[in-house]
Amino acid sequence: MAWRLRGYTLAASVAGSLLLFPALIAYRSYRSERAALRAPARPPRLSVAEFQIDGLRAVSFRSRNQNLLKGVYRPPSASGAAVMLVHGSGGERSDLAPEAKLLAERGLGFLIFDLPGHGESPGQASWDEPERQALRGALDWLERQPGVDPARLGGFGFSMGGYVLAQVAATDPRLRATALAGTPHDAVEHTRWEYRRWGALSQWPALFAVRSAGMKLGEQVPERVVARIAPRALLIISGGQDQLVPSWMSRRLFDAAGEPKQWLLVEPAGHGGYSEAPRERYAEPLRAFFARLSA
Numbered sequence: 001m002a003w004r005l006r007g008y009t010l011a012a013s014v015a016g017s018l019l020l021f022p023a024l025i026a027y028r029s030y031r032s033e034r035a036a037l038r039a040p041a042r043p044p045r046l047s048v049a050e051f052q053i054d055g056l057r058a059v060s061f062r063s064r065n066q067n068l069l070k071g072v073y074r075p076p077s078a079s080g081a082a083v084m085l086v087h088g089s090g091g092e093r094s095d096l097a098p099e100a101k102l103l104a105e106r107g108l109g110f111l112i113f114d115l116p117g118h119g120e121s122p123g124q125a126s127w128d129e130p131e132r133q134a135l136r137g138a139l140d141w142l143e144r145q146p147g148v149d150p151a152r153l154g155g156f157g158f159s160m161g162g163y164v165l166a167q168v169a170a171t172d173p174r175l176r177a178t179a180l181a182g183t184p185h186d187a188v189e190h191t192r193w194e195y196r197r198w199g200a201l202s203q204w205p206a207l208f209a210v211r212s213a214g215m216k217l218g219e220q221v222p223e224r225v226v227a228r229i230a231p232r233a234l235l236i237i238s239g240g241q242d243q244l245v246p247s248w249m250s251r252r253l254f255d256a257a258g259e260p261k262q263w264l265l266v267e268p269a270g271h272g273g274y275s276e277a278p279r280e281r282y283a284e285p286l287r288a289f290f291a292r293l294s295a
Contacts, residue, residue, distance in 0.1 A: 025198050030205035033191070036090065037125060037213040044119050045094035048072055053104045059111070063137035065130060070120040071113025071138075073145070074104060080149030081293035082109035084138050084175075088159030088182070088272075089127070092119030098275035099156055099286065106287050108294065111142050115161070126214030127187075131164045139174055150174065152293045158182055158272065159245065166222035166253070169229050177293055178229055179286065181237035182245045182271050185223040185252040187215065190245065223256045230258025235289045237282075239269035262289065 048058050051072065059073045071093050076082045083103055085096045093112040103110045116123030116130050123130065135155075143150040154177040157165030162183030169178040184190035191210055195202040211217060226234070234257050238250035247265060254263050266274045266282045274282045 022201050025201050026205040029195050029198075029202040030209045033195070033206040033209035034213070037127070037209065039090045041114075041118050041121075042090075042092060044092050044114070046097055051094075051097055051100065053101060059113075059141075061113075061137060061141040063116070063130070064133040064140070065137075067116050067123050067130065067134065067137075068121060069113045069116070069134055069137065071111060072100075073111045073142075074100070074109055075145060075147050076109030076149075076152075077107030079107065079152065079294035080109075080147055081107075081152035081154070081290075082111065082142055082145070082148050083154040083156055083177075083290055083293070084135070084142060085110055085112040086135065086155065086157040086161035086165050087112070087115065087118065088161045089125065090118070091158070091161070095272070096156070096158065102275070102283050102287050103290060106291055106294070108290060109145075109148060111138055113138055124214075127160055127164065128215045128219075130214075132168055135164060135168045136172065139168075139172065143174065152176065154178065154290050154293050156181065156290075160184070163187065163222055166226050166229075167220040169232070170220070170225040171228065173232070175229075175232065177233040177235075177290055179235040179237060179289060180222075180250075180253065181274065182239060182242055183222065183236075183250060183253060184245050185249050185256070186221050188217050188221075190249065193246075193249075194244070223252055226253055226256050227258045231260065233289070233292060234258075234261040235264060235286075236261065237264045237266060237274065237286075239271055239274065240265050240267035241270045244271040 056074045060070045087095045114121035117125040155175045156179045158181045162180035169175045192203045195206040236254040238247040266277050
């Protein structure tokens with residue numbers, strides 16, 4: 001009788017372990033993605049002075065849905081051309097300081113602001129309508145600034161900032177030139193790829209975390225709407241060593257876009273850090289792209 005009890009106990013332990021393992025994988029996937037989306041806002045890394053850009057000043061304004069947004073702004077030169085810069089998930093305005101400096105060298109104005117729940121902007125990230133309202137509010141503010149020509153506005157978006165920028169650019173003709181860097185073509189496919197190790201066991205909980213954060217995954221997928229940016233200019237940028245948003249995702253976005261469009265593969269950059277590449281591989285092509293706003 002004792003050996004039977006020991007056998008039952010062993011079988012129960014094995015069965016429990018077999019059930020615990022997938023439950024642990026699912027929980028960790030959900031928690032990981034949830035933490036990435038709900039990460040505490042980190043204060044801007046750089047002060048206005050530390051950007052080392054003449055004419056830069058701190059600004060605040062309201063999104064279309066009246067959320068407070070904070071950022072930095074540099075007015076344009078005589079051309080009146082200005083670019084809105086949009087950071088990625090978990091980031092803040094300082095992340096785009098290298099791109100801001102490149103634009104300033106060409107005499108372009110720019111606005112970099114912290115998205116809701118990032119940097120100094122209050123709120124909660126959802127990567128959905130609140131972010132789109134933030135970008136539209138930023139364009140509203142930017143086109144009203146003295147010296148800015150509303151017909152010479154552009155946008156640069158990195159990672160999930162590019163995801164939202166693609167959605168806004170598809171419907172907002174004010175953006176005459178749009179650059180999308182390290183931008184996923186589809187949030188569902190990106191999440192599945194990122195959590196591919198254990199298949200559906202890790203993918204489904206991660207997708208549930210994204211949905212529970214407020215993102216409507218099937219709406220305004222960049223790969224499906226990017227063609228609407230045409231005939232306005234589009235630049236797709238990808239790091240050759242990007243492991244988070246691999247080049248094939250950026251290429252899917254590029255292939256779905258209409259003309260005129262440009263493809264820029266930056267070697268040996270990963271997910272960001274493009275400015276560390278030789279100038280001819282990133283800085284010069286990016287400046288040349290936005291220089292069309294001043295022409």
